[in-house]
Amino acid sequence: MISKTKIKFISAVIFLSISSFCFAQQNEALLFIDSTTIIGNIKGDKVYVSETDIAYALQGKIIYQGERMDAEHMLLIADVKDFFSKKTGIVYQSNGKSVQYITQKQAVYLGDYPINIYYERVLFVEQKNDSLILVFDGITEKQIGFIEGKNMTSTQLISALHLYIKHYDLDRKVKKIADEKLAEELALQTAGGTIRQKYGNNIYYEWVWDGIILKPAWGNRLEDEWKFDGKYFQPSWSLDPQSEWSWENGMLKPSWDNTAQNQWIWDGNILRPFWETNPDKMYVMEDNVLRPYWSYDPSLQWEIEGSIPLPVIALV
Numbered sequence: 001m002i003s004k005t006k007i008k009f010i011s012a013v014i015f016l017s018i019s020s021f022c023f024a025q026q027n028e029a030l031l032f033i034d035s036t037t038i039i040g041n042i043k044g045d046k047v048y049v050s051e052t053d054i055a056y057a058l059q060g061k062i063i064y065q066g067e068r069m070d071a072e073h074m075l076l077i078a079d080v081k082d083f084f085s086k087k088t089g090i091v092y093q094s095n096g097k098s099v100q101y102i103t104q105k106q107a108v109y110l111g112d113y114p115i116n117i118y119y120e121r122v123l124f125v126e127q128k129n130d131s132l133i134l135v136f137d138g139i140t141e142k143q144i145g146f147i148e149g150k151n152m153t154s155t156q157l158i159s160a161l162h163l164y165i166k167h168y169d170l171d172r173k174v175k176k177i178a179d180e181k182l183a184e185e186l187a188l189q190t191a192g193g194t195i196r197q198k199y200g201n202n203i204y205y206e207w208v209w210d211g212i213i214l215k216p217a218w219g220n221r222l223e224d225e226w227k228f229d230g231k232y233f234q235p236s237w238s239l240d241p242q243s244e245w246s247w248e249n250g251m252l253k254p255s256w257d258n259t260a261q262n263q264w265i266w267d268g269n270i271l272r273p274f275w276e277t278n279p280d281k282m283y284v285m286e287d288n289v290l291r292p293y294w295s296y297d298p299s300l301q302w303e304i305e306g307s308i309p310l311p312v313i314a315l316v
Helices: 004-026 154-168 170-188 310-315
Strands: 028-032 038-043 046-048 054-059 062-065 074-079 089-093 099-104 107-110 121-129 132-137 143-149 193-197 207-209 213-216 226-228 232-235 245-248 251-254 264-267 270-273 283-286 289-292 302-306
Touching: 028 154, 038 154, 046 154, 054 154, 062 154, 074 154, 107 170, 121 154, 121 170, 132 154, 143 154, 154 170, 226 310, 251 310, 264 310, 270 310
Parallel strands: none
Antiparallel strands: 028 038, 028 143, 038 046, 046 054, 054 062, 062 074, 074 089, 089 099, 099 107, 107 121, 121 132, 132 143, 193 207, 193 302, 207 213, 213 226, 226 232, 232 245, 245 251, 251 264, 264 270, 270 283, 283 289, 289 302
């Protein structure tokens, strides 16, 4: 006769076996690029690119290159709680510090903050139902595949999207576009110009940009001179890092402070605080004139002559 203890033990084994089977079934997903072509198959903690070849191994938030789960093969760390929520996620490189991707509103962006939604989006997805996710190219917005599978973890989904990114070389294409945009911004610095109040004769508030240095047009005021190298503003008179501002992807912010309250962004032809859209704190550029959004008061308008980069205008 089988004892009650043995019966309980056998029941527990059967339960665990069934649970493991169900977990494996629930955590399987197929990665398609069209209706007949599969580029990957997620089975539990492995991402296969063929019946035997393992592209990634998964453990918690960590994605490993290949089958081995050790420090040498660590590829990405996915700090993404819920890809489909409004919360921003961060995917780090293997060192745990450098940012590979930012996830936001069902999209993946290349690199660190601040993100540029226009030319740093690598891909985005659309969840049709609990077992179907459509995948789109972030630049062309064309569908490049779809994922079939239920109950995927965030790490599984990030590994799947990374596979699509590498399959289509999307990260290299996006980086090329971002570099071209940066080159365009740098090219603008070779030209010069002036910024002055549109009405009135107060020469104290007239500024000259020579492509490298922003300085007052009149008088010897070294304390009001700023150097700009395309990314960083530094006072000509000081190397204090707490006087430095940075410009990246349309945003101007203090290099020493990441709080949103001190960040400004160009949104089309509007200069506004990054953290809010209060018209009372916004400026609009029209026909080379910068003015408060709600006011046409001539004494509050600035006139721009020549070619001056947007971050230089924002700094003034």
